[in-house]
Structures are given as C-alpha cells and as structure tokens.
Amino acid sequence: LMHAAIGIAGECSAELAQVNSRKNLIEECGDIEFYLVAYTLHAKIDPFAASLQIVSKELFTLGPLLLQISVEAGTLLDITKKSWVYGKPLNEHAAAETVGTIYALLDFLYELTALDRIQVQHLNQVKLIGPGGRFESGFYSDAAAITRADKPAGE
Numbered sequence: 001l002m003h004a005a006i007g008i009a010g011e012c013s014a015e016l017a018q019v020n021s022r023k024n025l026i027e028e029c030g031d032i033e034f035y036l037v038a039y040t041l042h043a044k045i046d047p048f049a050a051s052l053q054i055v056s057k058e059l060f061t062l063g064p065l066l067l068q069i070s071v072e073a074g075t076l077l078d079i080t081k082k083s084w085v086y087g088k089p090l091n092e093h094a095a096a097e098t099v100g101t102i103y104a105l106l107d108f109l110y111e112l113t114a115l116d117r118i119q120v121q122h123l124n125q126v127k128l129i130g131p132g133g134r135f136e137s138g139f140y141s142d143a144a145a146i147t148r149a150d151k152p153a154g155e
C-alpha cells in the first residue's frame with residue numbers, strides 16, 4: 001500500500017509537473033492510473049462510492065489543476081503514512097475520498113487535454129506487459145523494473 005501511495009505522490013507531483021509532450025503526458029497519466037488501481041485493490045476501498053466535494057471544473061485552468069492533483073496525492077501519502085509508520089488502522093473513508101478526488105481531477109485533466117482514460121490505461125498496459133514491455137512476461141521483477149526494457153537507451 002505504501003508503494004502505491006509513494007508512486008501516486010511521485011507521479012502526481014514530480015513527474016506530472018515535468019511533462020514535456022503529449023506522449024509524456026499520456027505515459028505519466030498511465031502511471032498514475034496504475035498506482036491508483038494498485039492502491040484501491042490493496043486498501044480494499046471503493047473511491048467511486050465516496051462522496052466528493054469537488055470545485056466546479058470551470059474554475060480550473062491547467063496550472064491550478066496540476067497543483068490540486070499534487071496536493072491530493074500528498075494527502076493520500078500522509079493518510080497512508082499514518083497507518084504504515086504508526087501502526088494505526090488505515091482511514092479507509094479518507095483514503096477513498098482522496099483517491100476519488102484524484103480520479104475526478106484526472107477527469108478534468110483528460111477533458112482539458114482531450115485524452116481518454118481507457119486509452120491512457122491501455123497504453124500503460126502495453127508499456128508494461130505488451131511486446132517489448134517492461135514486464136513482458138506478465139510478472140514483476142526488480143531486475144526488469146531497473147532495466148526498463150520499454151525505454152530506449154538514454155531516455
């Protein structure tokens with residue numbers, strides 16, 4: 001669970017803030033989607049059942065939207081840290097609301113950038129387990145994660 005929370009925080013803060021092309025945006029959003037699914041599966045939460053307090057999307061431009069995604073990712077990391085470090089039960093309600101909020105904010109991002117969640121998820125799957133993918137065998141290994149077969153040398 002902590003791995004997924006760290007992944008979400010890193011992707012939503014550092015990686016998304018440094019996007020330099022549409023292809024890179026799709027890749028980073030795919031990584032976020034991957035970690036969100038991992039988080040919800042491990043936490044056994046339903047972020048789509050949570051009641052969300054989202055500001056109207058008409059109030060968001062790209063900069064503030066990216067900042068809010070980063071803030072929510074940090075909030076999720078903090079919620080998870082309290083469970084991991086202090087041995088407290090995970091606050092499932094807060095985790096579900098926060099993950100749900102990240103999904104809603106990603107919906108806004110996809111609308112602003114004319115992306116489709118299904119396409120983003122599919123391309124991430126191809127990157128990870130498709131032909132020449134990072135985990136082409138379909139199984140995780142540290143060696144494959146380090147080698148990153150899906151990336152051309154030097155990328």
